[in-house]
Amino acid sequence: MKQIGVKGIFFRAWDWLAPPAILFCMVILCWHAVTVAFKVPKYLVPSPLSVAQTMYERGGDLSHALRLTGTAALLGFLCSLIVGFVVALAFSQSALIRRSCYPYAIFLQTVPIVAIAPLIITWFGYGFHSVVIVSFMISLFPIITNTSTGLITVDARFLELFAIYHSSRWQVLWKLRVPNCVPFLIAGAKTSSGLSVIGAIVGEFFVGVSSDWRGLGHYISDASGNMNTTLLFAAVLNCTLLGLSVFVLVNVLGYVVLRRWNNPGRGT
Amino acid sequence: MSQTRTTLNCHCDSPNWGGHSNYKSGQMNISSTGISKEALVSCRDVGLVFPGPVTALAAVSFRLRRGELVSIVGPSGCGKSTLLRLIAGLLNPTSGSLELTGEIPSASGKSGDRPDVGFVFQDATLLPWRSVQDNIRLPLELLHVPRPEHTARIQTALELVGLKEFANAFPAQLSGGMRMRVALVRALVTQPQLLLLDEPFGALDEITRQRLNEDLLELWQRQHWSAVFITHNVFEAVFLSQRVLVMSPRPGKIVAEFAIPFEYPRAPDIRGSADFARLAAEISLCLRKAAT
Structure with missing residues (x-):
């Protein structure tokens, strides 16, 4: 019976992985065919083969860049989780705080990050701090809105249940509102995880070429300046990989945490 | 002082326990407010107008005596x-005025003028992220009952409704009837004087509902709390209660x-008796008249 179980898991993984993998191969093949057949110049669209070659040759630089960008993005993401949660807690506790601060939270969301990134760099310097702060700012808003929603929209009957036992505000917050907001927080974190990578790369664009901070954004802007499209493709591919892995990480963590909330297995 | 609450009892020796032990004796104790200590709830011309204005209640008067089980039926x-x-x-x-009498220590050990109340909602209203035993633990936590007492109380509660092996299950894994049983013992785990039930079995199928009615009566006979049971099901009201409003x-x-004159313990098959049917028909007729 156990063997069937393992096999089942294998086939399920296969069901999930095979279609995108096959599609990937087909796209790469078409791409390659098009670049060869129409003799597309390298600076317009490099062939997948030359991108792979560049990735291999510049592997050291790119993996270092991946590490730098990844660190900044993760740090920005973590900060946005913590700050976003604390802000949402404050919002949930007072309608006055909520009303007075919410417009500015929206402002944070609507102001183009590209427009204020240079300012941030002026304030925090050409390097790590600025990159983290840009990443943090861009990923903060989804956490605030989702978590506040989770903290505020609590079933009225649960509130009555707590009121029956003369619960303190503190008890309602920690035993009802906070557990209630966890699925919302995770939904927000999924959105923010992708945004944090975008933020880190945008930050790196502005930090500039002269800086010591050579993340993926640096290579993208450098490669695009030099018409080194192959390197550009390689860097973009790395960005995608980074975003994907952060997203997968958050999803797996979310799945583990949410087992209690959704469809839990039999208790221990 | 006779100790009638044998199953879930830890405050019987409290000097404040007061009138509870002679709730059957018929003796009238006059409390400081001048109301008979025998009455646990007394409503006099209670009205409620929501802003709008919508008159939700107009002059409701009734009394609930200690240990009594009263049902209230009415159209939705x-x-x-x-x-x-x-x-x-x-x-x-x-x-109007609504008084809950008696200085009775609550489960937290604090005495107040409001007797300790348990509430059972239309839905089980269990916290989905807490296991069955942690859901039952919730009122104890909220009332700051010392931790060491929890385990024994939760065990007793689970045994009362035969859900011992589901202590670690989550609400989503239980059937509707089981969830309602958990909600019932959660309301009882603080040993309330008064249990308030708001159409608790309305969403259950008929057989499960009848079972739970029988379980509820059994618990009531063992523990002697007072209860107000809201329902729109006349048969349920007749089967359970001493009085139907x-x-x-x-x-x-x-x-x-x-x-309702039937003696307790009430056998499940009294539902089939002629007296039961006549009473149910009378109440139904009255309800229908009231609704037109």
């Missing part, structure tokens, strides 16, 4: 649930009262 929207929330202290009446549509008021 007549304010039955509102009345229950008034008794629970979740809402305040806009006119009939409410009119909004603005709700009590239009009739029926005494």
Whole structure:
């Protein structure tokens, strides 16, 4: 019976992985065919083969860049989780705080990050701090809105249940509102995880070429300046990989945490 | 002092326990407020007007004696649930007076003028992220009952409704009837003087509902709390209660009262007896008249 179980898991993984993998191969093949057949110049669209070659040759630089960008993005993401949660807690506790601060939270969301990134760099310097702060700012808003929603929209009957036992505000917050907001927080974190990578790369664009901070954004802007499209493709591919892995990480963590909330297995 | 609450009892030796032990003796104890200590709940012309204005309740009067099980039936929207929330202290009446008598120590050991109340909602209202035993633990946590007492109390509660092996299950894994049983013992785990039930079995199938009615009666006979049971099911009301009050549509008021003479313990098959059918028919007729 156990063997069937393992096999089942294998086939399920296969069901999930095979279609995108096959599609990937087909796209790469078409791409390659098009670049060869129409003799597309390298600076317009490099062939997948030359991108792979560049990735291999510049592997050291790119993996270092991946590490730098990844660190900044993760740090920005973590900060946005913590700050976003604390802000949402404050919002949930007072309608006055909520009303007075919410417009500015929206402002944070609507102001183009590209427009204020240079300012941030002026304030925090050409390097790590600025990159983290840009990443943090861009990923903060989804956490605030989702978590506040989770903290505020609590079933009225649960509130009555707590009121029956003369619960303190503190008890309602920690035993009802906070557990209630966890699925919302995770939904927000999924959105923010992708945004944090975008933020880190945008930050790196502005930090500039002269800086010591050579993340993926640096290579993208450098490669695009030099018409080194192959390197550009390689860097973009790395960005995608980074975003994907952060997203997968958050999803797996979310799945583990949410087992209690959704469809839990039999208790221990 | 005779100790009638044998199953879930830890405050019987309290000097404040007061009138509870002689609830059957018929003796009238006059409390400082001048109301008989025998009456646990006394509503006099209780009215509630929501801003709008919508008159939800108009002059409701009734008394609930200690240890009594009373059902209130009425058409939907007549304010039955509102009345229950008034008794629970979740809402305040806009006119009339509503008193809960007796200085009874609550489960937290603090004595107050409001007797300890348990509430059972229409849905089980279990926290989905807490296991069955942690859901039952919730009221104990909220009332700051010392931790070491929890385990024994939760065990007793689970045994009372035969859910011992589901202690670690989550609400989503239980059937509707089981969830309702958990909700019932959660309300009872604080050893309340008064249990308020707001159409608790309305969403269950008929057989499960009958089982739970029997379970509820058994618990009541063992533990001797008082209860107000809201329902729109006349048969349920007759089977369970000593008295059935009939409410009119909004603005709700009590239009009739029926005494149910069947002896306790009530066998499940009294539902088939001629007396039972006649009483149920009478109450149904009264309800219908009230609704028109």
